[in-house]
Every structure is written in structure tokens, then in C-alpha cells.
Amino acid sequence: MTFSYSGRVTEQVMRRPVAGVTVTVDLVIFTVRQERLQVLLIERGQGPFLGQRALPGGFIRPGETLDEAACRELWEETGLDSRQLHLEQLRAYSEPSRDPRGRVITVAYLALGPDLPLPVAGTDAAAAHWTPVYAPDGKGLSLAFDHDEILRDGLERARSQLEHTTVAAAFCPEPFTIAELRGIYEAVWGFKLDPSNFRRKVTRTEGFLNPTGGRRFPDVGRPAALYQRGPAELLLPPLLRTSEVAFL
Amino acid sequence: MTFSYSGRVTEQVMRRPVAGVTVTVDLVIFTVRQERLQVLLIERGQGPFLGQRALPGGFIRPGETLDEAACRELWEETGLDSRQLHLEQLRAYSEPSRDPRGRVITVAYLALGPDLPLPVAGTDAAAAHWTPVYAPDGKGLSLAFDHDEILRDGLERARSQLEHTTVAAAFCPEPFTIAELRGIYEAVWGFKLDPSNFRRKVTRTEGFLNPTGGRRFPDVGRPAALYQRGPAELLLPPLLRTSEVAFL
DNA sequence: CCAAAAGTGTTGCGTCTACACCCATGG
DNA sequence: CCATGGGTGTAGACGCAACACTTTTGG
Numbered sequence A, B: 001m002t003f004s005y006s007g008r009v010t011e012q013v014m015r016r017p018v019a020g021v022t023v024t025v026d027l028v029i030f031t032v033r034q035e036r037l038q039v040l041l042i043e044r045g046q047g048p049f050l051g052q053r054a055l056p057g058g059f060i061r062p063g064e065t066l067d068e069a070a071c072r073e074l075w076e077e078t079g080l081d082s083r084q085l086h087l088e089q090l091r092a093y094s095e096p097s098r099d100p101r102g103r104v105i106t107v108a109y110l111a112l113g114p115d116l117p118l119p120v121a122g123t124d125a126a127a128a129h130w131t132p133v134y135a136p137d138g139k140g141l142s143l144a145f146d147h148d149e150i151l152r153d154g155l156e157r158a159r160s161q162l163e164h165t166t167v168a169a170a171f172c173p174e175p176f177t178i179a180e181l182r183g184i185y186e187a188v189w190g191f192k193l194d195p196s197n198f199r200r201k202v203t204r205t206e207g208f209l210n211p212t213g214g215r216r217f218p219d220v221g222r223p224a225a226l227y228q229r230g231p232a233e234l235l236l237p238p239l240l241r242t243s244e245v246a247f248l
Numbered sequence C: 001c002c003a004a005a006a007g008t009g010t011t012g013c014g015t016c017t018a019c020a021c022c023c024a025t026g027g
Numbered sequence D: 001c002c003a004t005g006g007g008t009g010t011a012g013a014c015g016c017a018a019c020a021c022t023t024t025t026g027g
Helices: A013-017 A064-078 A147-164 A166-171 A180-189 A196-202 B065-077 B147-164 B165-173 B178-189 B195-202
Strands: A002-004 A022-033 A035-044 A057-059 A086-093 A104-113 A127-132 A209-216 A223-229 B005-006 B022-035 B034-041 B057-059 B084-091 B104-112 B129-134 B208-216 B224-229
Touching: A022 A064, A022 A166, A022 A180, A035 A147, A057 A064, A064 A086, A064 A104, A086 A147, A086 B084, A104 A147, A104 A166, A147 A166, A147 A180, A166 A180, A180 A196, A180 A223, A209 B178, A209 B208, A223 B104, B022 B147, B022 B165, B022 B178, B034 B147, B034 B178, B057 B065, B065 B084, B065 B104, B084 B147, B104 B147, B104 B165, B147 B165, B147 B178, B165 B178, B178 B195, B178 B224
Parallel strands: A022 A104, B022 B104
Antiparallel strands: A002 B005, A022 A035, A022 A057, A035 A127, A086 A104, A209 A223, B022 B034, B022 B057, B034 B129, B084 B104, B208 B224
């Protein structure tokens, strides 16, 4: 199968609207596993940047919104269900040289979810792997296309969202403890938080956490109360990351 | 120029990328004039929604980034120079039914600038008019396409940006007084601020305002010191709009 | 008992709101 | 002098970082 885009580089054409722009969606999917922030990357099986790592994504289809395309790609490439994750649009990237195949504009999405197993049943998802965002050597990941930039933007957006919204709970498989929720903040922000002050802040915010009544018994120490996500979306007042600066 | 993309042959039609997507940029351009927040609208001279008001915008061209297209449209449709405004990407809108002409995805931009004259010299800009965002009757503006939604999103983004960044100064022709800067916040947020507390906050933030040494003599009252924009971009700590809720 | 983690209390510091007050100008 | 808006001072409320302290479990 082939599709072609034909254009001529004359003055006339320059003023004509671009009919053949190709639009893709790319996904920055974060989770926290092994106490580290990890991003889902695929190994490219074809085309440019073959063998290199990249964000999952793909072309949009005729009747689809970008949101729908993002959900579909999420499913096709990772086997994850969009109902289990928080999904939001990041922004569009449009450098003409960003894709060697031609004019491809991509709209990036940010997805945040719990540490789910990736059903690798024979699909494209076979090439998908969780990868720590903070490399041990502190170097970047060097992804295909402009995906390093997209990843940076996604990381900054995720960090900011944790301050102002309750999305952090989307990282936690229910039911979860306050210590687990705190672990999310610590992994995403890259520094430790005071357990007692953190607890006060999240419990004060009405509608953030619903106590289930149950408790979790760790190997050692006092058992922790269990919670589910509440209806609140916004965090008022915000939970600010002051002073401390994370690497990357 | 031709480029080709080869994919698998299964499910041919559904898996084929969309070649015919058209991409536009639309601009939400805000200014404050006559102590009110106003948005630049054009009256549509053709095509669908003829005669109805809409946000300025247009098709992207082959070699252009979205940012460049936004700058160009700004110039073509309003005669404004992008160096005089703050310009940032808002987000992409992709409902398949949003444009009756076919599949058109638009990337919206937010522009904030001082109350500049619109050079209307024979260009498309003739149809451009500043329009108060808060209609006296409290009703929406009913713009073409999904531009009401884009405008709402732009307004919310502008309000949020005032809290966390120094862009408010982009609304003020230099040099400006602190009272003028406060007027920007009041117009965008839709409620009054305490003059003395406002002054303290903005003067405390290092790099927000540079005193010129000059003063402005009003018709009545003590003269005000004049300032220029400083190098700072971020507002730390943020200037929060607590409690009060603006209409719309 | 001890170790470890959950959870509470308290203190001191900084910021914000509200409002009183002073300053500089034109009339 | 007064009116008007620019600009400063200050007291009380509030939020938060830091850290001591208590509670609840397993070993």
C-alpha cells in the first residue's frame, strides 16, 4: 500500500492551502513502577529511525477526532484501555523537518496510569517497554524524531498537573494508601516529601480521597488506611513544589 | 515532490493514513481597551458562516511551522506584528464536523497585546474589529465554527497565565504605571484588586518591572512612577485569584 | 520489648487580606 | 485648603515546613 502527496514548489502553490498534511498522534504514557517514573517506549520496526526507541503513536483516520485517535493508538500499541488512564492533549509539533518522510504534524498526548501489565498478545505491543525517565547516568533517552522534546514537555506538564489537580490518583491502582500516593509525587517530582505534611494536605482537600474503611498490612509497621479516588478534579489550594529542583 | 509511506496490506482502508487532512491556525487575540477585555474578531466574507463573526485564522502553507503560520495570519488579517505581542499555542481542535467543508483540524493560538491600532489598509484586516469579551447582556458571542469553545479556552488560559507568568505586561504599551498593569488583571479576571497589595506583589517579584525613573502626571492626584517590562517570565510566588469568581 | 511505618500536635516563620494612614499633585 | 489617586505600615488570619510525639502493627 502506498499513498502519495504531490505538491509543486511555485509561488502559486505556496499561497495555496496545504491539502496533503499528514497528522499523527504521539503518546507520552507515564507510570510509576519500582518507585521510579517510567515512560512507555516502542522500538521502531520500520521506516525512518528503524530500531531506535520512540513514543507510541500513529496516523489519524478519516472519521476520528484526535482524542479518539489517541485512545485507539493507546489500545493498538500497548493494549491499555483509555478508561484506566488519564489522557489529555499536550500540544502540536510542526517543524517541517521533524519527519524525514514529509510534512507530518503531530499532536502529542499525555497519559498517566497505574502500573498495568502490557498484554503483548501478538500485537504491535510486543515492541513496547517501560523505560525509566531518569536514566541512571543522567543522560537523555535520545528518541526518534523530536520525541525527546515531546517527552520533556510531557514531563513538565505531568509535574505541573500534580500540583493543581488530583490526577496523581490516576497512577494508583485502587485501593491505595496515602504513602503510595506520596510515592507518585516523589517519583514524578524527583524528591522526597514530608509524610506527615503530605497526609494533611491531601486529606484536607474535599473530594480527593474516599476512605474505603479497609486497611493494608505491610510486612512491618502500622497498617495504613485504604482510599479510592474521589470526585474532585482540582486541588485547592494547590500542592506546590517549592524550592527543590529535580534533575532533568 | 512525492513521498510515500508503506504499511501493511491488511485492513487496507481503515489502516490507511489520512492524506487529505487540512490544517489551519486560529487566533484568540486579546487586548484591554476602554478598561474592558476585548477580542479581535473578523466578519466572514465568504464560505460557510458567511457574514458571521469568527476568530481570525487561515490555512498553513507547505514550509511553515504552526508558529510561523500564526505569525503570518496575525499580520495578514490584522496588520499586527508578532514581535509586539505574546503568542503561544493553545491546543488543537479536531471534531470531524467542526467545518462543513471537510476534514479541517485547527490549532488555536493565544495572543496578548497592547491596544494597538489596526492598520486597515485595503487588506483583509478591513473586516477586523475589537469586540468586548463580556457582552453587556451576559450572552455568548455565537461565533462561527467551534470558535466559541476556542474563545472560552483562550480566556481561561489567559486568566491562568496572569497568575503564573508576567505576560500581563505584554498588554501594556511601555512605559506603563502599576495602576495600568492592575487594570489588565482586573479586566481579564473580571473583578477589582486591592491597589496597595497588588503593588507590593508585583514590585516584590524580581525582574518583573524595571523603573524608568520617569513619572506620569494624571489629571488629578499624585503622579505615578513609570516602568518597563523586566526579563522575568515566571511569577514566583504566583499571583493567585482566590475566591472571587468572574462571570462567563 | 524493639523496629518501623502510620498518623497527630505544635511551633515558628512567611505571606496574604484588609484597612488605616501618609504623600504628592492640580485646582 | 480639598479631592484624588499613588504609595507605605501594620495587625490578624492563614498556610506551611520542620520536627517532636503518639499509635499500631509484626517479630
